[in-house]
Each structure stands twice: as structure tokens, then as C-alpha cells.
Amino acid sequence: MIRKTQPEFIVPYLRDASNFSGGNAEEVVIPETSDELADFLKNETRPVTIAGAGTGLTASRIPSGGIIVSLERLNSIAKEGEGRVRVGPAVSLNELQGFLAPTGWFYPPNPTEALASLGGTLATNASGSRSYKYGVTRDYVEEVELILVDGRKIFLKRGLKITEPLRFEDGSKIIFPDISYQSPDCKNAAGYFVHPGMDWLDLFIGSDGTLGIFTDIVLRLAPRPDDFVSGILFFEEERSCWQLIPKIKSFDRYKIDPCSLEYFDHNALERLKAKYKAIPTHSKVALFFEQDVLKREYYDLILENWYEFLSEENIMLDDSWFAQGPKDVQMFHDFRHDVPAIINEENSRADRVKLGTDMAVPDKYFMSMMQFYRKTLKANDLDYVMFGHLGDNHLHINLLPEESQRDVAQKVYDQMVDQILEWGGTVSAEHGIGKLKKKYFAKMVGPSGLEDLNKIKYCLDPENRLGAGNML
Ligand SMILES: Cc1cc2nc3c(=O)[nH]c(=O)nc-3n(C[C@H](O)[C@H](O)[C@H](O)COP(=O)(O)OP(=O)(O)OC[C@H]3O[C@@H](n4cnc5c(N)ncnc54)[C@H](O)[C@@H]3O)c2cc1C
Known part of the structure; x- marks a missing residue:
């Protein structure tokens, strides 16, 4: 060591x-x-x-x-039978993708930052642009080796329900506390996952590094699609883009069935123009869509379905981009990844702690949410970038205030939290709470929710030593 x-x-x-x-x-x-x-x-x-x-x-x-x-030394990677892979927690998403590239399998959760370690993605239950269809990290974890902060070790598999005791190698056991808290019913990464009938594994995934340490992980894979139909659509009116989302969701799924629906607002496009010169000058917003094509022979049909569907809509179709091959698919993913990367760089240069939303709401509030964001951002003279998972009603609004505007930015953020919570949404759908969003999380779950979550923490780490200061 x-x-x-x-x-x-x-x-x-x-x-x-x-x-x-x-x-x-x-x-x-x-x-x-x-x-x-x-x-x-x-x-x-x-x-x-x-x-x-x-x-x-x-x-x-x-x-x-x-x-x-x-855990950087725990970086092994090996096949684990058909459609499964065993990884050490330090293996990055990039390395996993490289390992799987020559096989017929792929790992569907697609968090944008491919340098992330698998251990980190389990701790945060990371999700990505394709989670709209494929789900989140939790959906692909089959087994883990886990160590508690007191050194007790356990091998956890799918199927061990929270109603059963958690039994350790030394003969000790832990019983899940009797609580009434339940996680909200929308895409959510805030707080411990608590749902009736869940497995112990589900609890540890997404626990923000506070309940246990993943030291070995078995992941479920999916058959690799032969291809993806994908495109970046540009719009002269932001509303035309917003209105397209419910139409896509309610369209015949045998015809169009996207795995990604990702949004770029005007300020995101302005920043991307330095690298992507072909962005149409008069475009206001853009939407990246992707649909997996399991067998290559269906590619043309699916592409035609998209053209037919889109031709009815108010889109700058001639100026939009459609992938012509794997290089373009990769370029579109880079386009998506470049937005948060540019913002993070801007924040570093300005020595500014990130002030970005990660909130989501249930489906029925989608249009109200977009209108509310637009109105609230317009009313304040702040620089910002809005992008992200439009299909999941889950946008990242990064507020980029000047030094003198920090209080205003904070107020705008607080206003958004209040409204999103009023709609039964979450303050974090993807990145977790960590040390930066505790105040909002406390508001979201209330005192009795916090008490229940503390009971979970207490039974696994009574001295509050693991990931102290995160979430609770
Ligand atoms: C440009 C950019 C884009 C991003 N896009 C996305 C995105 O699309 N989706 C998304 O979900 N996130 C995204 N993120 C956030 C980040 O990539 C994820 O949160 C990721 O899961 C963190 O992994 P990490 O290995 O870097 O973890 P770290 O940042 O090192 O740690 C994160 C947490 O995990 C805990 N942890 C790490 N390893 C273990 C382990 N083995 N056992 C127990 N706890 C552990 C840590 O203690 C900490 O609490 C993005 C970040 C950037 C910079």
C-alpha cells in the first residue's frame, strides 16, 4: 500500500x-x-x-x-461470461469502451465525461445523453464487492432485497431501518435511493461516496447496435424545438424511438461556433437526437422515418446535420461534451465556483418549466448557458455571473429551486448533492426526510466517517 x-x-x-x-x-x-x-x-x-x-x-x-x-491501482478489466464485464473501480468509461470495441457488446449508460472512473459513476449513479432510453448506471450493475468504512467486506448481488439483513464475512449483520422516506418519481440523483422492493445494491449506488466503497464491479452489457441514426437539428425559434419534444414522445415508437434528445440554447451555440464553423448563423437553438439501429439493414428505413417526421416541423432542415458515418456520430458526441467542458474552463479562468442547475421535473411540467426558465433568465442581466437532457425534462443552466453579480445569480438559482420543488421535481437529477447542494437537498426532503436518510447513514457508518460532509 x-x-x-x-x-x-x-x-x-x-x-x-x-x-x-x-x-x-x-x-x-x-x-x-x-x-x-x-x-x-x-x-x-x-x-x-x-x-x-x-x-x-x-x-x-x-x-x-x-x-x-x-483506488487507482484497482484497475483490472475482464470479460465475465456473455454480456457481462468485471471491472476494478478505477477503470474509466473510456477504457471500458475501448475494451468492448472489438466485441459485440456495449455499455449503454453514456455519461458525457468519459474520463470518469466506473467507481465514481456508481457512487453518483451517473447518467448521460442516452439515459432517456437506456436508463442510468444503477440499471446495469449486477454485482459489487463493497467495503464499509470499518473494513467489513461484502459481495452484493442483484436480488438481495432491503427487507433481508445484510450479512458480512465476519458474521455480523445490518438491518435496513424502518423509515417512511421515498425517492421522488422523476429522474433523480439527490439523496439515497429508497423504493419499496429494492435491492441493497440499489441503495449503495448513488450514495455519493457515503455508504460503502466499491472495490470490484460486475456490469451488465447490451448487444451493440450496428449503427446510430443521429443528427443535430437547428431552429430559428426556440419554441419550435420545445414543441417538438412532446410530439416525439407521443409518436409511433416503431417508427422513431430516440435514445438521446439533447438541447443547446443560443448561448451554448455561440460558444461552440469557435470550433464548429458550420453552425448556421441564424439558428437560435439546436437539438441533438440519436436512435440506435440494431441491424444495419434497418438504417435507411429509420432515417427515412425521421426525415418524414421532421419535414412537417418548423426546423431548418437544409441547415441541419445528419451523421454520414461513425466519424460524424463521434463529432456529435464531442459537440455535446464540449459545452460543459467550455463552461468548466470559463469558470476556472474566472475563478468561479460552478453555479449550475441539475434539476428535473415530472413530464407534465415540461413546457411550464421551459417558459419559466426563459422568463426568469430574461428578467436578470446574467450570462448563462442552458443545455442538456430535454427528453428527461432535465436541463443544466449554468449561471456565469460577473463578480459583482454573484448575489443576483444566487437569487435566480434559489428562485428556480423553489419553483421546481413546487412541481414535485428534484434539485439534482444527475450529478448528486455532494458538498455544494446540501442546502437545496434539505429543502427538497424536509426535516423528516433528512432524519430518515440519517438513519440509513447511521446503520452503515455510525461515526459518519465515510464521505463526511456529503449530502447530509
Ligand atoms: C465535462 C463534464 C461532463 C459531465 N457529464 C456528466 C454526465 O453526462 N452525466 C453524469 O452523471 N455526470 C457527468 N459529469 C460528472 C462526473 O463525470 C460524474 O459525476 C462521474 O460519475 C464522477 O466520476 P469520478 O470517477 O470522476 O468521481 P469523483 O469525482 O472522483 O468522485 C465522485 C464521488 O464518487 C465517490 N467515489 C469515487 N469512487 C468511488 C468508489 N470506488 N466507491 C465509493 N465511492 C466512490 C467519491 O468519493 C465522490 O463522492 C460530467 C463532468 C464533467 C467535467
Whole structure:
């Protein structure tokens, strides 16, 4: 096991993509095996924060004291029978995709940041542009090896229900507390996942690095589609784009059935123009769509279905882009990934902590949500970029205030939280709560919700040492 206490070694672990500063730790510990980690934790009493790849957006891997455990040496990857893969937590999405490229399988959750580690994506239950159809990380996790902060180890498989005790190798057991809290019924990454009939595995996934440490992971895969029909549609009117979404959702699924519906507002397009010169000058907003094509022989038919459907709509069809091959598909994904990357860079340059929404609402509030965002943003003289998962009623609005406008930006953010919660939505549909959104999370679940969630935390980590300061 590598142990380092020199500040220059610790500093790189005190960062993530949120630009949050102020973390500190006494030591970084890098185990070579999970047994080594379990033994180490049995004799440890300090707070422990797990470091993944540091692409998180909520400062959840940034500790305020104690030790950092980096799992970077646990990076094996191997086939696990048909349609399954076994990965160490440090394997990145990029590496997994590279490993699967020569096979007939693929890993459907497609979080935009491919440098993220699989361990990190489990801890945050990451989702991505294709989650609209394929679901989120939780839907693809079959088994994990998990270590509690006191060093107890367990192999968890699908099917072990929360109503059963969690039994450890040393003979001890944990019983799920009697609580009434339940997770909201929309896309959600805020708080522990609690649903009747769920597995223990479901609880640990998305627990923001606070309940257990994933040291080995078995993922379910899906047959790789032969191709994707995809395009970037440009619109002169933002409303035309918004109105298209319910039409797509209610259209005959045998004809068009997208896996991604991603939005780019005017300010996102303006920033992208530096790299993508072909963006039409008079376009106001854009929509990236993608549909998987399981067998190549269906490609032309699906493309035709899309053309037929879109030709009826108010879209700049001649100026829109349709992929002509895998290179274009990749280019469209880069186009999508470039937006948050540009914003994160802008924030770093301005030394600004990210102030971005990650809220979602139930389907029926989609149009009200878009109108509300438009009105609220117009009423304040702030720079911002709005993009993201339009199909899931889940947009990222990044507020980019000047130094003197920070209070205004904060007020706008608070106003959005109030409205979204009034509609039964969530303050985080994707990135989790971490250290940056606790205030909003407390508002979302209320005192009794917080009490229930604390009971869950207490039964797995009574001294509050794992991922301390995250979520609760
Ligand atoms: C440009 C950009 C685009 C992004 N796009 C998306 C997106 O589309 N969808 C999305 O969901 N997220 C997105 N993110 C956020 C980020 O990539 C995800 O949250 C990702 O899952 C974090 O993984 P990581 O390995 O970087 O984790 P870290 O940031 O290192 O850690 C995140 C949390 O996971 C915990 N953790 C890490 N490893 C383990 C482990 N083995 N066991 C237990 N806990 C662990 C940490 O303690 C921490 O609480 C984006 C980020 C950037 C910078």
C-alpha cells in the first residue's frame, strides 16, 4: 500500500470539476488490493474520502480532513461470461469502451465525461445523453464487492432485497431501518435511493461516496447496435424545438424511438461556433437526437422515418446535420461534451465556483418549466448557458455571473429551486448533492426526510466517517 503525506502529493486529490477549493487531508492511501484496504480500514479511526477520477461536479471527493483513499491501482478489466464485464473501480468509461470495441457488446449508460472512473459513476449513479432510453448506471450493475468504512467486506448481488439483513464475512449483520422516506418519481440523483422492493445494491449506488466503497464491479452489457441514426437539428425559434419534444414522445415508437434528445440554447451555440464553423448563423437553438439501429439493414428505413417526421416541423432542415458515418456520430458526441467542458474552463479562468442547475421535473411540467426558465433568465442581466437532457425534462443552466453579480445569480438559482420543488421535481437529477447542494437537498426532503436518510447513514457508518460532509 502506498501512503503519502507530502502536501504536493495530496493537492491533486483536493480538486474536482466543480472548482471548489478549501479541502484538506492528512494523507493519501493507495491500496494494491481490496483485502489490503479492508485490513487498513479495520485499524483506522479518521474520516475517509474516496477519490475517483475527480470529474465530479459537486466537490463530493474533496475532503475536509482525514484521509483520502485512492483506488487507482484497482484497475483490472475482464470479460465475465456473455454480456457481462468485471471491472476494478478505477477503470474509466473510456477504457471500458475501448475494451468492448472489438466485441459485440456495449455499455449503454453514456455519461458525457468519459474520463470518469466506473467507481465514481456508481457512487453518483451517473447518467448521460442516452439515459432517456437506456436508463442510468444503477440499471446495469449486477454485482459489487463493497467495503464499509470499518473494513467489513461484502459481495452484493442483484436480488438481495432491503427487507433481508445484510450479512458480512465476519458474521455480523445490518438491518435496513424502518423509515417512511421515498425517492421522488422523476429522474433523480439527490439523496439515497429508497423504493419499496429494492435491492441493497440499489441503495449503495448513488450514495455519493457515503455508504460503502466499491472495490470490484460486475456490469451488465447490451448487444451493440450496428449503427446510430443521429443528427443535430437547428431552429430559428426556440419554441419550435420545445414543441417538438412532446410530439416525439407521443409518436409511433416503431417508427422513431430516440435514445438521446439533447438541447443547446443560443448561448451554448455561440460558444461552440469557435470550433464548429458550420453552425448556421441564424439558428437560435439546436437539438441533438440519436436512435440506435440494431441491424444495419434497418438504417435507411429509420432515417427515412425521421426525415418524414421532421419535414412537417418548423426546423431548418437544409441547415441541419445528419451523421454520414461513425466519424460524424463521434463529432456529435464531442459537440455535446464540449459545452460543459467550455463552461468548466470559463469558470476556472474566472475563478468561479460552478453555479449550475441539475434539476428535473415530472413530464407534465415540461413546457411550464421551459417558459419559466426563459422568463426568469430574461428578467436578470446574467450570462448563462442552458443545455442538456430535454427528453428527461432535465436541463443544466449554468449561471456565469460577473463578480459583482454573484448575489443576483444566487437569487435566480434559489428562485428556480423553489419553483421546481413546487412541481414535485428534484434539485439534482444527475450529478448528486455532494458538498455544494446540501442546502437545496434539505429543502427538497424536509426535516423528516433528512432524519430518515440519517438513519440509513447511521446503520452503515455510525461515526459518519465515510464521505463526511456529503449530502447530509
Ligand atoms: C465535462 C463534464 C461532463 C459531465 N457529464 C456528466 C454526465 O453526462 N452525466 C453524469 O452523471 N455526470 C457527468 N459529469 C460528472 C462526473 O463525470 C460524474 O459525476 C462521474 O460519475 C464522477 O466520476 P469520478 O470517477 O470522476 O468521481 P469523483 O469525482 O472522483 O468522485 C465522485 C464521488 O464518487 C465517490 N467515489 C469515487 N469512487 C468511488 C468508489 N470506488 N466507491 C465509493 N465511492 C466512490 C467519491 O468519493 C465522490 O463522492 C460530467 C463532468 C464533467 C467535467
